[in-house]
Amino acid sequence: xxxxxxxxxxxxxxxxxxxxxxxxxxxxxxxxxxxxxxxxxxxxxxxxxxxxxxxxxxxxxxxxxxxxxxxxxxxxxxxxxxxxxxxxxxxxxxxxxxxxxxxxxxxxxxx
Amino acid sequence: xxxxxxxxxxxxxxxxxxxxxxxxxxxxxxxxxxxxxxxxxxxxxxxxxxxxxxxxxxxxxxxxxxxxxxxxxxxxxxxxxxxxxxxxxxxxxxxxxxxxxxxxxxxxxxxxxxx
Numbered sequence: 001x002x003x004x005x006x007x008x009x010x011x012x013x014x015x016x017x018x019x020x021x022x023x024x025x026x027x028x029x030x031x032x033x034x035x036x037x038x039x040x041x042x043x044x045x046x047x048x049x050x051x052x053x054x055x056x057x058x059x060x061x062x063x064x065x066x067x068x069x070x071x072x073x074x075x076x077x078x079x080x081x082x083x084x085x086x087x088x089x090x091x092x093x094x095x096x097x098x099x100x101x102x103x104x105x106x107x108x109x110x111x
Numbered sequence: 112x113x114x115x116x117x118x119x120x121x122x123x124x125x126x127x128x129x130x131x132x133x134x135x136x137x138x139x140x141x142x143x144x145x146x147x148x149x150x151x152x153x154x155x156x157x158x159x160x161x162x163x164x165x166x167x168x169x170x171x172x173x174x175x176x177x178x179x180x181x182x183x184x185x186x187x188x189x190x191x192x193x194x195x196x197x198x199x200x201x202x203x204x205x206x207x208x209x210x211x212x213x214x215x216x217x218x219x220x221x222x223x224x225x226x
Contacts, residue, residue, distance in 0.1 A: 032212040043115070043202050043217035044154065051212070089153055095211045097144070097167050101153035 012108040019077040021105045023090035026071060030092040034099065035064060035075045039086045047075070047088075077107075085109045113138060115205050115218035116185075123224045124193050132188040132221045136205030143186040144204040144215055145178060154202060160186060161209060193225045 013019045025033070031052035036044035048059045050066050050073075057064050063076040073090050087104040116135040124130050136143050141162050146154040157170040160180040171178065175193075180186040190197055200222045204215035 034214070036217075041219075043204075043219050046214055046216065049214065091153075093212055097159045097209065097211065098156045098170070099144075099215060100156070101146075103153045104151075 009103070010106045010108065012110060013080050015080060015082060015109055015111050017080055019075075019080045019084070019107060019109075021075045021077075021088050021090075021107065023073040023075075023102055024071060025073065025090075025092050025102075027092065027094060027100075028071070029094045031095055032093040033064070033066060033073050034091045034093070035062075035073075036089045036091060036101075037084075037086045038089065038104070044089060080107075080109050082109045082111060115140075115203055115216055117201075117203050117218035117221050119221060120219060121222050121224070123226065125226050126194055127192050130190040130193050130197070130223055130225075132190075132201050132203075132223070133185040134188070134203030134205075134218060135185040136203075137216055140205035140207050140216075142206045142209035143180050144206070145186070145188050146202045146204065148200045148202060148220070150199075157188075159209075166209070190223075193223075195225045198223055198225045 034049040035047040037047050038044045048062050048064050050057045050064045061078045065074045087106050089101050089104045091099045091101045093099050118133050143160045145157040148154045158178045159167040175191045177189045200220045202217050202220045204217045206213045206215050
């Protein structure tokens with residue numbers, strides 16, 4: 001069954017503020033995590049990933065934090081822009097071929 | 112370098128008809144994954160294929176659904192005798208070598224509506 005879920009279904013932030021999207025997982029065997037962004041009418045777009053031997057990974061304006069102790073994952077977006085408005089999915093992989101997606105968080109950016 | 116291509120983008124079928132969804136992976140990718148997404152939900156894995164082989168179909172319904180990835184041409188997801196519950200967005204993803212933890216690149220999806 002599904003083992004990835006999100007705390008908040010929607011998140012509204014002011015343009016320029018930082019956004020934090022959270023995700024919980026329950027499968028201790030998961031060792032690879034991915035964040036995807038999905039805009040309306042489009043397929044998921046890879047944002048950033050992290051392996052279980054890391055606690056933090058940074059990309060361009062995005063940071064992913066992994067807390068294996070409490071099985072928690074978060075995506076931080078710095079200086080959120082209107083173009084960041086989308087649904088964000090966390091996903092996990094246990095080293096196999098299947099990627100298990102969470103339910104998603106919708107991010108609204110207010111101008 | 113063209114991304115993953117899917118067609119049609121929208122498909123309308125009446126109950127009992129067949130739906131054929133096509134996916135062309137990114138250039139150089141020989142591994143294809145199909146996912147289904149219901150409104151306001153995450154993507155659910157259906158099947159993973161290599162050329163001429165089904166590697167993992169654990170997410171496929173036992174009846175009416177089939178998938179193939181022939182030596183030549185796109186991958187096909189086929190749904191026979193569609194029912195209203197089949198209405199969803201179907202996404203295809205591809206990866207270069209099918210290694211575990213390899214990034215999958217998604218197509219724009221096919222939105223199937225069953226009347």
